[in-house]
Amino acid sequence: MMRHGTRPGWRAPAITLLLLAAAAPAAAQVACPAGQDAVSLGPTYIDDVDGGRALGAAGAAVWCSAGYDTRPRFPRVRYSGMQAKAIVPFSRLSLPQNLEASAWIGYTLALTERAPDTGGLLDEAESAFLFDYGALAVGGRVQYESSTDFAEQAVLGGIEVRWVNPHWRLAPSTVLTLNAVRPVSSETRDTLGVDPAVHGRLGVRGYWLAPLGRWLELEVDAAYFFGFGMDDVVADAGLDQGAFIATDLGLVVDWPVGGVRLERIFVGYAHGQQPTDGQERKAWTLGARFGTRR
Amino acid sequence: MRNADDEQHYFRTLASLLQDDHLRRRILFGTDSWMLRMDMTESVYWEYYRRHLSREDFERIASLAPREFLGFPGTDGGALRPNLERHVRYLDANRDAFGAAPAGWFQEITGAVSATKRDPADWSQWAPAVRCTYRMCKQYMSSAQVRGGYRANRTTRLSELTYYRPRDPNFGLLVDTLALNLVGCSEDQGAPFREQWTRPHAVERVKSALEDGTMQLVELAGLLDSIFRFEEPLV
Numbered sequence: 001m002m003r004h005g006t007r008p009g010w011r012a013p014a015i016t017l018l019l020l021a022a023a024a025p026a027a028a029q030v031a032c033p034a035g036q037d038a039v040s041l042g043p044t045y046i047d048d049v050d051g052g053r054a055l056g057a058a059g060a061a062v063w064c065s066a067g068y069d070t071r072p073r074f075p076r077v078r079y080s081g082m083q084a085k086a087i088v089p090f091s092r093l094s095l096p097q098n099l100e101a102s103a104w105i106g107y108t109l110a111l112t113e114r115a116p117d118t119g120g121l122l123d124e125a126e127s128a129f130l131f132d133y134g135a136l137a138v139g140g141r142v143q144y145e146s147s148t149d150f151a152e153q154a155v156l157g158g159i160e161v162r163w164v165n166p167h168w169r170l171a172p173s174t175v176l177t178l179n180a181v182r183p184v185s186s187e188t189r190d191t192l193g194v195d196p197a198v199h200g201r202l203g204v205r206g207y208w209l210a211p212l213g214r215w216l217e218l219e220v221d222a223a224y225f226f227g228f229g230m231d232d233v234v235a236d237a238g239l240d241q242g243a244f245i246a247t248d249l250g251l252v253v254d255w256p257v258g259g260v261r262l263e264r265i266f267v268g269y270a271h272g273q274q275p276t277d278g279q280e281r282k283a284w285t286l287g288a289r290f291g292t293r294r
Numbered sequence: 295m296r297n298a299d300d301e302q303h304y305f306r307t308l309a310s311l312l313q314d315d316h317l318r319r320r321i322l323f324g325t326d327s328w329m330l331r332m333d334m335t336e337s338v339y340w341e342y343y344r345r346h347l348s349r350e351d352f353e354r355i356a357s358l359a360p361r362e363f364l365g366f367p368g369t370d371g372g373a374l375r376p377n378l379e380r381h382v383r384y385l386d387a388n389r390d391a392f393g394a395a396p397a398g399w400f401q402e403i404t405g406a407v408s409a410t411k412r413d414p415a416d417w418s419q420w421a422p423a424v425r426c427t428y429r430m431c432k433q434y435m436s437s438a439q440v441r442g443g444y445r446a447n448r449t450t451r452l453s454e455l456t457y458y459r460p461r462d463p464n465f466g467l468l469v470d471t472l473a474l475n476l477v478g479c480s481e482d483q484g485a486p487f488r489e490q491w492t493r494p495h496a497v498e499r500v501k502s503a504l505e506d507g508t509m510q511l512v513e514l515a516g517l518l519d520s521i522f523r524f525e526e527p528l529v
Contacts, residue, residue, distance in 0.1 A: 031466055068497040070478030077470050077497075110471035114479060117429065122419045122444040128429035128479075135467040164464035166456050167433070173464045209459050214438070219461065 030106030030139025030160065031079045032064035046089050054089035073113040079106040079139070089148060099146045106139030111165075134165025153184040172206030172222075179203075199229035219248040223272075242280070244272030257290065264289040305346045312351045322363060323356040366399070374403070417448045417512050421528050423519040426479035427511055430472065431455055452514065453507030460507075473500040476518065485522035496521045 041059040046052075064081030080103075087098040111133035115126070143156040158179035165171055180200030183189060189196050205223040212218055227240035250266035268285040295301040312318045327339055334342075344352050362368060365378030374382065385396065386404050417424055428444055434455035439447055452458060457468045477496050487496065503509045503517060519528040 031470075066494060066498075068474060068477070068493055070474050070481055070493065070497070072478060072482065075471075075474035075478050077474065108467055108470045110474055112471065112475065114430075114475060114482065116482070117425055117479075122425065122428050125429065127433070129433060132433060135464070135471040137464070137467050162464050162467055164462065164467050166459065166468065173459075173462045175463050205463060207462050207464070209462065211436075221461075 030104050030137070030141060031077075031108070032066045032081060038062050044087060046087065054091045056087055056089035058087045060085045075110045075112070077108040079108075080104065092149075098148050100143060102141060102143035104139060104141040106137060108135060108137040110135050132165075132167065134163060134167070137162040151185070151187045153186070155182045155184060156180070157182075166209075169210055170208075172208050172220075174207075175203075175205040177201075177203040177205075194231050194233070197229050199227065199231065201225050201227045215252055217250050217252060219246075219250065219268075221246045221248075242273030244270070244274055246270035246272075248285075260290045262288060263291045301346075309347070309351060312354060318354055319359055319362060321355050322360050323352070413445070414448065414512075416516060416528050417445070418528070419444055421515070421519070421526050422480065422483045422485060422524040423515040423522070423528055424512075426476060426483070426518060427515040430475045430479055431511060431514075434458075434472070448512045449510045451507065452504060452509050452511070457504070458507050460505075465505075469501050469504045472504055473497050476500050476514075477521075480518050480522045480524075483522075483524060485524045488521060488523050491521050 039059075039061045041057065044056045044058040046054045046056050060083070062081065062083045064079065067078040069076045069078075082103045083101070085100045111131075113130040115128055115130050117128075118125070138159070138161050140159045141157070144153070145156065146153040156179065158177060160178075161176045162174065164173040166173075178200065180198050182198045183196040186194075186196055203223065203225040205221070207222075208218070208220040210218045210220075222243070222245040224243045225241060227235070230240050246268060247270075248266050248268035250264045252264055253262055255262040265288045266286070268287075269283070270285070271280070271282040273280045295304065308321075311321060323343065324339070327336065330339055343356075347355075358369065365375030365381075367373060373379075382400065382403060385400060389396070413419060419425065419428070428447065431452075432440065434457040435447065435450075436456065439450060439454070457472055459465055459468070462468070474497060477493065477500055481493075487493070499521065500514075500517065503514060509517070516528060
């Protein structure tokens with residue numbers, strides 16, 4: 001990891017993390033986290049691995065609301081939430097991203113219309129849907145981040161569009177993301193003479209899952225990202241654009257092994273570059289998945 | 295029984311009554327068992343009597359006497375009693391209206407052969423919870439599962455349906471969609487929520503089950519039945 005900082009400790013990685021925050025791959029669906037609303041506060045011991053140690057407090061507050069609309073035509077969910085997280089050392093100690101506040105809103109729309117139940121034997125019943133084109137989601141998130149001493153501050157924003165229809169085998173489950181970072185203040189950037197302009201990344205990801213007969217299934221996960229407005233130092237590191245593809249051929253089984261069940265044996269090949277890695281890499285994988293099914 | 299003397303007295307008296315030709319035809323096992331279910335299960339009750347009665351006496355009160363009481367012929371043959379004959383005639387005349395296979399004794403007496411299999415009580419296709427579960431999930435079944443028919447899919451696990459692809463970055467959307475339609479279908483039936491359930495709680499509980507994937511379809515129907523007060527609840 002490159003260092004640009006002027007202070008010891010985590011200062012330089014903090015900048016790197018802020019830069020990469022815009023480069024993160026498709027995030028989880030903008031929705032409510034498990035547990036939803038929660039407030040937590042507790043003592044914390046902090047070690048910055050560079051000799052700095054301090055006692056502090058860590059706190060978080062999450063509020064999230066989901067509105068479920070089950071109407072027959074285009075049932076939908078609206079998610080909106082806010083979250084604040086902070087780790088505050090009781091003595092002076094620089095930490096990366098130790099203060100965060102974010103807000104998000106998202107909609108999931110089922111592209112379906114339920115048909116009324118006309119009775120009759122289930123095996124002879126017509127489709128329960130007048131149409132079914134899968135599901136669509138749009139979401140957005142804004143986030144403010146700051147270091148403890150407010151020397152490094154940034155605002156992040158991102159939007160995403162998702163669509164999936166498992167009935168159309170050739171159509172990928174799709175994620176489009178656009179994330180951007182606007183540094184508000186940065187002593188490190190000022191020292192380096194780096195322009196605090198908005199920089200961001202556009203990402204597209206496609207996922208296919210195709211059964212091959214009864215026992216085999218093929219998974220393909222492909223992604224491409226493109227950065228804009230990035231600092232030269234980031235672009236030179238190869239983090240401005242790249243592609244990635246991972247394929248996985250799995251044998252679906254259901255064999256008891258002791259107290260668990262062997263569910264899947266797979267062989268996979270991955271090639272390409274993740275947005276947070278400037279290098280192209282390739283790898284073969286061979287593995288098995290176990291479950292605790294009843 | 296808590297008192298051993300009472301127990302001995304009870305079974306000694308019962309055994310002597312069962313020696314009487316007239317009385318033993320009128321002693322039927324289990325007629326007050328519903329009261330005792332507050333204290334014990336049927337199997338405990340059954341085993342208790344089997345242990346304390348001779349095999350012949352137990353057979354008499356648990357099988358022969360009830361058969362006779364209902365109007366079936368005895369072990370030495372004979373005809374149905376008039377009350378049961380009338381019942382058989384009625385059933386035979388309305389055979390097509392049963393909606394399920396007739397009992398074995400009826401088929402034996404009338405020679406009726408039914409291709410219909412009885413639906414399990416917790417997977418009756420006429421129960422709204424089952425209909426919603428099957429109709430909403432059917433679109434995520436493989437062609438082989440659909441060919442198997444509704445009865446065969448009673449024990450299909452959620453993880454065996456095509457929506458269950460947890461490595462899909464949009465798995466959450468699929469779960470949302472199916473949960474909304476399962477709860478929405480139940481609401482379409484006009485069923486109100488049971489006490490302490492609201493729509494958000496219901497959708498989130500169903501989502502949790504869909505994400506987990508270990509539940510069988512019959513259990514999912516049971517979950518809907520526990521959330522909604524359907525006009526025709528599951529047994």
